[in-house]
Amino acid sequence: MPHTAHIPSHRKPRRSASKMALRAGVAGGVFSTLAVAGAAGSANAAEPVTETIEMPTLTADLSSVAAAVADATQQTAATYELQAEQDAAVAKAVKQAKHDQADAKKKAEAKKKAEEEAARKAAAEEKARASRSAQRTTLSAPSSSSSSSSGSASATATSQSQTAAAPASGSVGSVISFLKSHVGDAYVMGGTGPNSWDCSGLTQAAFRTVGVDLPRTSQEQSTAGTPVSLSSVQPGDLLYWGGAGSAYHVGVYIGGGQYLDAANPGKGVVIQDLSGYPASGAVRLL
Known part of the structure; x- marks a missing residue:
């Protein structure tokens, strides 16, 4: 070991x-x-x-x-x-x-209305002519009158002379001829001619040519004659717009649904259709 x-x-x-x-x-x-x-x-x-x-x-x-x-x-x-x-x-x-x-x-209604109005006026004019003719025939016939009737006639004549002087024969034609001769003249407020007018100045001059002495203003002229309805208006009748005694415009009806007036500064003296600007009333001076 x-x-x-x-x-x-x-x-x-x-x-x-x-x-x-x-x-x-x-x-x-x-x-x-x-x-x-x-x-x-x-x-x-x-x-x-x-x-x-x-x-x-x-x-x-x-x-x-x-x-x-x-x-x-x-x-x-x-x-x-x-x-x-x-x-x-x-x-x-x-x-x-x-x-x-x-x-x-x-427009159709306005035209129809104008035609109906023209026809109605034509019939009224014809009737009025016949009535005036009958009255002339009656006045021309001799008649006896008493003193009382003479006094009444004298009073009536005096009343009529205060309204407007008696026109001469053919006075309506003379008034319308005068107015038409001034168509186209100018409108001037306060104008009394010879080539410029306002509405009442023109109507005053027109009726003066036939011996009717109208007042100067449209208010006074609207009450100067015998009131007549628009349905029986005749050529030569004075038309007015506004109230009687307070009218603001006047013109003269010349027949056929037309009237002549010194309208305004834009139109001057013109002929217009009454259907386009219906009057308020009318007075008869002739």
């Missing part, structure tokens, strides 16, 4: 082969896991790059959609605007048609 046999060996015991294999396997697994994790990390890190590359395509698509929506909105607005314009045009045409129809109806 060697003399060193009882001394323990200082050499490290050898590891068994199974332990070494186990450790090698564990190390390999760790390295594999790290490799897989690294690969996965690299893959995950690459994904944002891929999405960043695809973003321009998505933005372009959204721009196209927005442009299409804007075009559609603009087209719809234009369609509504066009429809509104068409509706407004139709409404305006309908309104104008109604207005024209009402105007035509009004």
Whole structure:
């Protein structure tokens, strides 16, 4: 027995082969896991790059959609605007048609009324002529009168002379001829001729030619003669506008539904239709 046999060996015991294999396997697994994790990390890190590359395509698509929506909105607005314009045009045409129809109806009624009035006046004039003719025949016949009747006739003559002087034969024609000779003269407030007149100045001058002395103003002239209704007015009758005694305008009826007057500064002396400006009343001076 060697003399060193009882001394323990200082050499490290050898590891068994199974332990070494186990450790090698564990190390390999760790390295594999790290490799897989690294690969996965690299893959995950690459994904944002891929999405960043695809973003321009998505933005372009959204721009196209927005442009299409804007075009559609603009087209719809234009369609509504066009429809509104068409509706407004139709409404305006309908309104104008109604207005024209009402105007035509009004003119037709006015024309019919004027024709009826002219016919009525013509009949009244004819009747008045027949009445005057009968009165002349009666007056020309000899008749006896008492003193009382003479006094009554004298009073009547005095009353008539206060209203207007007795006219000469054919006085109506003379008055109308004088008036027509001044058609076209100017209207001037306060005018009494010879080439410019106001309404009462012209009528005063016209009746003066046949010996009828009228007052100067239209208010006074409206009560100077015998009142007559407008339905029985005759040529030569004085027409007035406003109230009797407060008239603001006068003219002379010349027949055929017309009268002659010094109208206003814009018209001057003119012949007008009575239907267009109906008088308020009339007085007979002749």
